[in-house]
Amino acid sequence: MGGYSISDLWSILVMQGFSGLSLFSVLLLMALGLAIIFGQMGVINMAHGEFMTIGAYTIYMFSKVTQQYFPSLMPYYFVVAIFAAFGIAFAAGYLVEFLLIRHLYKRPLDTLLATWGLSLIMQQIFRTVFGAREVSATLPDWLMGAWKPTPDIDIPLNGLFVMAISLVVTAAVVLFLYRSSWGLKVRATTQNRIMAGSVGINTKKIDRVTFAMGCGIAGIAGATFTTIASTGPTSGSLYIVDTFLVVVFGGAGSVIGTVASAFSIAQAQSILTFFLTNAMGKVVTLMTIIIILMIRPEGLFRSKVRKH
């Protein structure tokens, strides 16, 4: 690394560290919704990426409408739109659970096929409604550009934003699952459905709301990703593999595991792609994950529930 001053290398180190953290928050945000649906309920939801796309298109719609009718509100629409993204994805998830998923709880492998079909149907709906071309929401100015703590260091503002959202959502999910009475019922239903029912928990309702919650969080993730990536009918399929990777590697059923797994995958990938090529970085990361999963098939954090 000849020809670089110490301060040059220091700023690269800071920015590289940040890009690792920013990838971590992206992966975490992607995986949180699925950690609930797959981790808690055991439903393999292949359409998870499409619920993210719902969130992304919500942002796009809001940006269009705001630009057209309320141009003075442009700096603020994004905050409202994120809540709307949650709401719309939640409603869609609620409907999907009612129409499709609840009939398949006893047949997990059929769920895989059914939700995959659902993802294709949703992609085609997006294509029909919004067109095949990728669209781009006009972002408020405060989300664009970089924060410069020193002249050599640029910290992307959208990265900071993704990080903040991801922290807030993680905190909310942890509170929801481990501190609320609703979370208690969710965990009770997952652990022993019959017993939960016999003590008066409406397990069907719990299932429906839990699934919808996971979808709503996917909607938030998709909305947030419009700041760093593209929105098209098939955008969701770009995320689905990474999402499952994080959840499975972390250990299904453990939110802490999901956080740890997102962190280690992101840091490994970010550091390796800096020193190797992009492709090699990814290969080494995936190989490591495969080896670790061979040794620990239940992922990083084993859930302490005794399986029957």
Next chain:
Amino acid sequence: MSRNKSMLAADDRTDLTRKVSALSLRTRAVLAVAGTLLITFTANSFAAEPATSAVDTTHLAVTDKVVTVGQLHSATGTMAISETGAIEAERLAISQINASGGILGRQIKIIQEDGASDWPTFAEKAKKLLEENHVAAIFGCWTSASRKAVLPVLERDNGLLYYPTFYEGLEQSKNVVYTGQEATQQVFAGLDWVAKEKHAKTFYLIGSDYIWPRTTMKLARKYIETVLHGSVVGEEYAALGSTDFGSTINKIRLKKPDVIYAAVVGGSNVSWFKQLKAAGINGKNHTLLTLSVTEDEAHGIGGENLAGFYSAMKYFQSLDTPENKDFVKKFKAKWGADAPIGDVTQAAYEGPWLWKKAVEMAGSFDTDKVVKAEESGKITFDAPEGMVYLEPNHHLKTRLRIGEWRTDGQADIVYTSDYIMPNPFPKGY
């Protein structure tokens, strides 16, 4: 066939005579005039279009009124984003040709097949179009991978393909007309411009990880090192669909290249430019020249993320000529005011027109005769981009333009080259 027709006519005539004799004299006179007119008219209209047997000797789907062609693009899947513009442009050209009387007096009918962004599907659908539908020509493909998949089918069944995308070159088939630029017309001419205009010596190459960017970058690296005497300080490929460019951008900062030379495609393209902007790399402090951003992509990326960067293309929607303004107006009237028109869209529009000219010169739809006309070196077309010349090597002699992107997703053309002869097989590559 023709004997049957005249027998039928004779029967009709006897029948008519019998009826006429029963009518009054005056009515007879009127009928006689009308009959004469009818006969003259019919004869004339037959003289205008050559008989099907004359224009088709190889059992193509040609009738007295209609000629059938195939359209083979991805209407679904990841490439639909890019190929939609080409589908629309070809349909516009064909509807214009039909409105102006068709080809050799025949209206063009389109059979559209979906390649679904899947290369084996492209081959299978091409086979269907040629062997079941017997189409006279195919307008289609977008990625090099799909063209490579279709090529053996075309050559075996002796079909015709009009291929609209700029591509890596190193190919020339008797059965394909390439209406986009090959590498020397886009890569070398663009690098020349940036080396001269921006005094660039060091380059950082980045592309998506598949055949077109890899081959293109290989050509670019050799050209930079041997012709421009510059150096390549980094070369990087991101997986298709990859959305994380953080580490790559930091590497670029570390290497401080004069020019970032990019060929990132699809959804990744959007992430790439959004993250560049967020990392403080923009047109004011860095020179970036890309081969993969047309107005179509700019629409998805957002002009504010592109402003000040350069694209090397032969066509930009903002081109200020009467021909282009007319084309843009008609395209928007047919496909909506929001529809962006990119380089490939315009190249796709040229396909049906060039085919019409070749068929008319050959006086036949037969592939071999049309190919001979194409190779005559005399086919030209006054396209929206300006006059283009179809050279005997199946590529177009055309110009290169450098566009500087504006925040509204349109480009200002800052440079237009002289005409560049197509050379799909440059020496030493």
